[in-house]
Amino acid sequence: MAAYTELLKRPVSPTGVWSWLTTVDHKRIGLLYGVTALTMFFIGGIEAVIMRLQLASSDQTLVSPEVYNQLFTMHGTTMIFMVIMPMGAAFFNYLIPLMIGARDVAFPRLNAFSFWMFLFGTLLMHASFLTMSAPAMGWFAYTPLTSLEFSPTSGVDYWVLGLQVLGIASMAAAFNFVVTIINLRAPGMTLMRMPVFAWMTLIISFLLIFAFPVITIALTLLQFDRWVGTNFYNTAAGADPLLWQHLFWVFGHPEVYILILPAMGIVSDVLPTFTRKPLFGYPAVVFAGVTIAFMGFGVWSHHMFTTGMGAWANGVFSFATMLIALPTGIKVFNWLGTLWGGAIQFNTPLLFSIGFITMFTLGGLSGVMHAIVPVDTQQQDTYFIVAHFHYVLFGGSLFGLMAGIYYWFPKMTGRMLNEGLGKLNFWLMLIGFNMTFFPMHIVGVLGMPRRIYTYGADQGWDNMNMFMTIGSFVIVVSFLVFMVNVIRSLRSGEPAGDNPWGAATLEWSISSPPPHYNFIEIPTITSRYPLWEKDHSVGAAQAHGHDDDSHAVHMPDPSYWPLVLSAGITMLAGGLLIWKWHQILGFTIISVFGLLALYATYRWAFEPVNEPNHEEPHQ
Amino acid sequence: MAGLLLLLAAALSACTNPQTTFSPKSDTAQSIQTLYLLVIVMASIVMVGVFGVLGFALFRFRDRPGRVASQTHGNTKLEIIWTLLPVAILVIIGAPALIAVAGSAKAPDEDALHINVVGHQWWFEVQYPGMGPEDPNNPGERLPLITANEVHLPIGRQIYVTLESVDVIHSFWIPQLIGKTDMIPGTVNELQTFTPQEVGAFYGQCAEFCGTAHAQMRFRAVVESLGDFNEWAEALQTAPADPASELAAAGQTLFLAKGCVACHTIYGMPGAAGKLGPDLTLLGDRRTIGAGIVDNTDENLQQWIRDLQQMKPGTLHMPSFGTLPVENPQHMSDAEIRAVSAFLRGMTLE
Ligand SMILES: [Cu+2]
Ligand SMILES: [Cu+2]
Numbered sequence: 010m011a012a013y014t015e016l017l018k019r020p021v022s023p024t025g026v027w028s029w030l031t032t033v034d035h036k037r038i039g040l041l042y043g044v045t046a047l048t049m050f051f052i053g054g055i056e057a058v059i060m061r062l063q064l065a066s067s068d069q070t071l072v073s074p075e076v077y078n079q080l081f082t083m084h085g086t087t088m089i090f091m092v093i094m095p096m097g098a099a100f101f102n103y104l105i106p107l108m109i110g111a112r113d114v115a116f117p118r119l120n121a122f123s124f125w126m127f128l129f130g131t132l133l134m135h136a137s138f139l140t141m142s143a144p145a146m147g148w149f150a151y152t153p154l155t156s157l158e159f160s161p162t163s164g165v166d167y168w169v170l171g172l173q174v175l176g177i178a179s180m181a182a183a184f185n186f187v188v189t190i191i192n193l194r195a196p197g198m199t200l201m202r203m204p205v206f207a208w209m210t211l212i213i214s215f216l217l218i219f220a221f222p223v224i225t226i227a228l229t230l231l232q233f234d235r236w237v238g239t240n241f242y243n244t245a246a247g248a249d250p251l252l253w254q255h256l257f258w259v260f261g262h263p264e265v266y267i268l269i270l271p272a273m274g275i276v277s278d279v280l281p282t283f284t285r286k287p288l289f290g291y292p293a294v295v296f297a298g299v300t301i302a303f304m305g306f307g308v309w310s311h312h313m314f315t316t317g318m319g320a321w322a323n324g325v326f327s328f329a330t331m332l333i334a335l336p337t338g339i340k341v342f343n344w345l346g347t348l349w350g351g352a353i354q355f356n357t358p359l360l361f362s363i364g365f366i367t368m369f370t371l372g373g374l375s376g377v378m379h380a381i382v383p384v385d386t387q388q389q390d391t392y393f394i395v396a397h398f399h400y401v402l403f404g405g406s407l408f409g410l411m412a413g414i415y416y417w418f419p420k421m422t423g424r425m426l427n428e429g430l431g432k433l434n435f436w437l438m439l440i441g442f443n444m445t446f447f448p449m450h451i452v453g454v455l456g457m458p459r460r461i462y463t464y465g466a467d468q469g470w471d472n473m474n475m476f477m478t479i480g481s482f483v484i485v486v487s488f489l490v491f492m493v494n495v496i497r498s499l500r501s502g503e504p505a506g507d508n509p510w511g512a513a514t515l516e517w518s519i520s521s522p523p524p525h526y527n528f529i530e531i532p533t534i535t536s537r538y539p540l541w542e543k544d545h546s547v548g549a550a551q552a553h554g555h556d557d558d559s560h561a562v563h564m565p566d567p568s569y570w571p572l573v574l575s576a577g578i579t580m581l582a583g584g585l586l587i588w589k590w591h592q593i594l595g596f597t598i599i600s601v602f603g604l605l606a607l608y609a610t611y612r613w614a615f616e617p618v619n620e621p622n623h624e625e626p627h628q
Numbered sequence: 629m630a631g632l633l634l635l636l637a638a639a640l641s642a643c644t645n646p647q648t649t650f651s652p653k654s655d656t657a658q659s660i661q662t663l664y665l666l667v668i669v670m671a672s673i674v675m676v677g678v679f680g681v682l683g684f685a686l687f688r689f690r691d692r693p694g695r696v697a698s699q700t701h702g703n704t705k706l707e708i709i710w711t712l713l714p715v716a717i718l719v720i721i722g723a724p725a726l727i728a729v730a731g732s733a734k735a736p737d738e739d740a741l742h743i744n745v746v747g748h749q750w751w752f753e754v755q756y757p758g759m760g761p762e763d764p765n766n767p768g769e770r771l772p773l774i775t776a777n778e779v780h781l782p783i784g785r786q787i788y789v790t791l792e793s794v795d796v797i798h799s800f801w802i803p804q805l806i807g808k809t810d811m812i813p814g815t816v817n818e819l820q821t822f823t824p825q826e827v828g829a830f831y832g833q834c835a836e837f838c839g840t841a842h843a844q845m846r847f848r849a850v851v852e853s854l855g856d857f858n859e860w861a862e863a864l865q866t867a868p869a870d871p872a873s874e875l876a877a878a879g880q881t882l883f884l885a886k887g888c889v890a891c892h893t894i895y896g897m898p899g900a901a902g903k904l905g906p907d908l909t910l911l912g913d914r915r916t917i918g919a920g921i922v923d924n925t926d927e928n929l930q931q932w933i934r935d936l937q938q939m940k941p942g943t944l945h946m947p948s949f950g951t952l953p954v955e956n957p958q959h960m961s962d963a964e965i966r967a968v969s970a971f972l973r974g975m976t977l978e
Contacts, residue, residue, distance in 0.1 A: 074840050074941050147837045153813060154796040154839060159749075244813040250797060251812070284689070285697035293707050315799060315835075316810045317791075317817035320733035324726050331718045335711060342710040343702075345681050350698040352691040363686065370678050374671040377718075381667055381725040383660045383732065386807020386820075387649040390799060390835040456647030456803045458835045461843030465921065468831075469645040 019566040019616065031567035033117035034525055038124050039103030040421065045128055046095040052135075053087035054488070056080045058481055061445070065478040067466040077462030078145035079164070083134075085148030086168065089268065090175050091131045093402065096410045097271035098127070101186055101210045103421060107516035108204045110195025110534065112527050115188040117565040118613065119181050125575035126178035133579055134171030137164055144168035147460060149261065149312075150231075152242035152253040157235055163586060166235060169228050170582035176221050176228075177578065183217035186210055195515075197534035201295070204514045204537075205288060208295045209274030212302045213267050219306065220263035227256035236585065251316055258309035266305045268402060269369075270298060272409020273340060276362045279412050280344055282512040283359040284351025287538060290343040297336035297343075304333045314385045323382045330380035337373055341366060356510070357431030361412035364439050368404025372397055375450065390460075393453025399446045411438070411491075418495075419509050423521040424502030430494040437487035444480025448473045513538035526562040570613035577606030647831040649803040653851070656822035657805055663724060670721050674714075732820045736788035740821060743779065744772070744790045747798030747811035749838060749944055750845035751906050751919035754779050761865045761895075773864055774893070776906030777919045779832070779849045781805075781824050782857040789819035799836035802849045808835045824851040829915055840942030846920030860977065864909055867896025868975050879971025882964050891945060894975070904945055912976035929969040933960065 020031040029037065060080050063071045072080070102120065106113055114120050137143040144164035146154050155165045190211045194203070230241040231253070240246035242253055281288050288294060310318060310326040318326075344366055353359065375397040379385040388394060411434075419425050452470050464470055508517040517540055519528060536542055580602035588595025652658040689695075736742075746753040753776050760773035779802075781787055791800050793811040801808030806822045834845035852860070871877040883889065884899055891905035900908075911917075914924050918940050922928040928939075934950030936943050949960040960968070 074843065078837075078840065078842075146839075151797055151836070154837070159796050159839060247814070250814065285691075286699055287701050289700065290702035290707055293702065315808050316812065317815070320729050323732075324729045327725060327729060328722065331722050334718065335714055338714045339707070339711060341678065342706075345678070345685060346700075346702070346706065348682070348685040348689060350700060351685075351689050352695040352697040353686060353689050354691045363682070366682065367679065370675065374675055377721075378664075378667050378671060381663060381721060383725065383728045383807065384664045384667055386809070387660060387664065387803065389808060390837075391649075454649055455645040456649055456831065456833070458801075458833055458843075460837040463843050468647055 033121050033565050035102045035106050035114050038120050039099045041124050042095045043099035046092050049091040053084050056084040061478040061481040064474050066471050067464050074462045079143035082144045093268045093406050108207050109198050110515050110532050111193035114185050116185050118568050118571050119185050121571035123178045123182040125572050129579035130171050130174030137167035152250050153244050174579050176225050179217050180221050183214040186214040195531050202537045205277035206274035209270040212298050213270050216263045216267050216302050220260045224260035258312045262309040263305045268406050272406045275409045275413040276365050279358045279362045279416050280347045282510050283354045286351045289346030294343050297339040300336040314382050315389045327380050327382050334377050358412045358416035360435045361408050365408040372400025391453040392449040392457045395459050396446050396449035419505030420521045423505050424498045425505050426494050426498045434490045441480050441483025445477050448477050513541040526564050570609045574609035577602045647803050653826040654805045654822040654824045667721050736821045737786045740786040740788040742788050747793040749795050750841040752777050752847045774907045777847045778914050781851045782854045783824050783851050786821050786823045788821050791817040796838050797836050798834045798838045801835045802832040804830045827851050844921045844940045848915050863977050875967050876971040876974040879967035882968050910975050912973040930965050933965045
């Protein structure tokens with residue numbers, strides 16, 4: 010028995026590379042997500058800058074059409090699946106247990122597994138650059154362009170398998186957070202006392218659970234078509250090319266809310282802190298979020314107004330899309346209501362939140378424009394659309410996430426970011442963003458289609474494109490400022506203390522950075538803003554929490570198996586790719602790693618705890 | 629601001645931006661434009677409202693010594709108001725929009741001109757059903773009249789366009805005349821009908837990403853008087869006159885000898901009945917070559933035949949004849965290319 014447990018020992022080192030590879034601590038996993046997402050943001054940004062250089066004026070030949078098509082495909086795929094989604098995940102991971110008063114998520118090893126699947130999916134998809142065959146069909150990959158006939162290289166294969174792997178990561182995370190939020194709230198933390206960010210996380214998790222299976226199926230059918238010659242999307246065999254579009258957008262539109270709701274949650278938590286008053290209309294904001302999510306499943310065909318669906322379908326989806334503006338408007342108005350009557354402190358997180366509200370409002374308004382079908386027939390697939398979704402995804406999601414970074418960085422690192430650099434970062438980003446993306450509305454109106462690697466001088470789009478390219482460099486500078494700020498603060502930033510902003514929610518009641526067990530004693534919650542209550546009882550309970558006390562708290566042990574299992578599963582996908590090129594080798598890889606994945610699952614299931622005699626955590 | 633800038637763009641656009649969506653030259657494009665402006669105005673009002681309140685709040689409620697935030701939690705009356713207000717705005721834009729959608733389903737008029745456009749990677753085939761020469765296999769029936777990359781339209785007559793594709797999804801769009809509709813393989817889509825109201829050559833472009841050369845899949849819509857239109861349609865089904873010059877005559881021979889005819893049709897020219905590439909009948913009369921990407925000049929056409937991969941990277945099927953190895957029988961010297969160009973450009977209406 011002793012030998013048995015010895016053999017199956019779990020990793021123990023508290024620091025070093027192995028401690029990160031085997032960590033199940035939600036805070037460390039959150040940081041891993043964040044750092045990976047920022048790295049991918051850098052890569053996606055380089056792709057964008059190359060595209061802007063190519064388009065700076067007419068008839069340029071900086072990159073070939075093939076390369077350009079790869080750039081926009083990977084830029085879109087990267088920014089959506091490997092930057093904004095995981096940035097949201099970084100915050101869920103880091104903050105949710107802290108916000109609801111838990112010591113970790115419900116399934117810590119599954120959480121680690123999510124991260125490793127995400128990382129490996131990212132690597133798998135980017136491996137396509139190494140074989141010079143990055144996907145080049147656009148991030149929504151319309152059939153039949155993605156069939157073997159029209160895309161014979163392995164780009165589509167990388168993309169399909171990469172997304173499948175990323176999908177597993179998202180599904181695992183979604184289930185984890187639903188269970189965590191439903192089950193692990195501290196005593197007294199009723200649903201309606203949760204920070205709005207926790208609410209949005211819960212909603213997003215449900216969105217993921219319902220939306221991702223749809224894309225998984227769509228991708229699986231495509232996989233069958235490309236690997237074994239089925240005809241799910243083969244028009245020559247009578248398939249309807251619109252099948253893919255419906256499946257894709259049934260996933261794709263909820264995905265839009267998966268991308269924006271984290272930012273909405275962040276802003277709803279940042280505003281009260283810097284206005285010194287509670288969120289205006291908390292129930293309305295929460296309910297609007299639920300409504301948006303629910304309605305988000307009923308508007309997908311607004312991406313397909315020009316496919317000839319007919320007047321009925323166009324009318325219904327147009328109507329539904331206009332309706333979704335209502336809950337969105339409610340959120341915006343309640344944020345205004347929160348600012349109204351406050352004592353507004355213009356710190357960087359607040360500035361980014363204001364940036365979010367304004368830019369997102371613009372993006373929302375242009376969104377209503379393309380809900381109007383006849384107008385959309387002029388806007389669809391033009392730069393007007395590109396402008397719109399950058400206003401919601403960059404001006405919206407990313408500004409919101411930046412607000413979150415400036416807001417919680419002190420909690421995560423124990424050090425403040427510099428306010429002066431933060432403000433410089435904000436203004437440069439706001440100006441650069443608008444220089445780059447506002448003129449896209451205009452060139453869109455002037456007829457410039459999206460996804461073109463070149464245009465003629467006769468079109469008269471040159472000046473505006475040059476202006477936009479210059480704007481994109483202002484954005485680049487703003488991110489350099491951000492990087493400088495982060496690096497400086499990590500080295501020599503001002504110490505943050507527990508609650509530098511005087512915020513009201515639970516995560517600010519513990520030290521910065523929090524101890525690995527989070528709360529020495531699980532707090533009891535009596536209101537939505539516990540730290541603003543007169544007696545500060547919650548903060549007091551944590552005050553004597555030193556690391557010495559950690560032996561009293563039993564935390565989940567680190568584990569190798571999430572890492573091994575996700576490597577095994579990813580290599581199954583890798584084996585499928587290789588199978589196309591060399592069947593025996595591919596088959597061998599699939600078998601070996603399939604067995605490895607099986608073995609890892611088994612070891613995971615029967616993993617013992619390190620200190621079996623230790624008392625259970627007191628809840 | 630957004631609205632104003634867009635209007636400004638509109639004012640500037642007509643002459644300097646031939647592909648603008650803001651200079652409608654057909655009844656349908658005009659009605660889209662009206663709706664578009666309404667939406668822009670309403671959106672601008674909302675924007676000014678939101679930004680105004682926001683700006684005021686940020687200034688009025690900024691933190692300063694002695695300022696205490698009012699601890700309000702919400703206000704049900706306000707919540708109702710700011711749900712209903714947007715409803716009113718949505719009704720104002722939504723009602724005409726939905727009426728327009730319903731109207732778009734109207735069947736074409738009896739005497740509408742029917743055109744069928746077929747998308748290919750990366751060019752447009754244009755067919756006028758029942759307007760071509762008599763069908764030899766089916767006396768009494770007329771074949772479609774066929775051309776490529778240029779859609780001729782008589783002014784003042786309703787146009788009814790059906791859309792198809794032989795490969796991937798493309799999208800047919802003439803911003804000044806009509807919004808886009810996708811060309812989907814295996815399906816026949818209908819473009820909303822429209823009546824051109826001004827003579828001119830209008831820009832069109834494929835709007836759905838369709839592969840490597842998507843950016844260079846363009847075309848022109850030529851709106852002309854009924855007389856000109858009929859003359860053009862007639863000429864398209866008349867055997868071409870003998871080449872006017874020796875050079876052009878040599879070009880005609882080469883056109884057969886180099887295998888151009890395997891892919892290209894020239895009406896009335898024996899042996900030239902290929903279908904893989906665009907129909908080249910009356911090429912001299914076309915405004916552009918390469919699917920709308922360059923003007924139809926002698927120089928451009930020679931360059932196209934010599935090295936089209938350089939002009940339009942990714943082009944399918946057609947070889948870059950000037951770059952083929954010399955020992956390849958299809959290789960063409962500059963002199964030969966000049967001859968073929970003279971022949972093709974010599975086929976004009978006169
Ligand atoms: Cu959508
Ligand atoms: Cu195209």
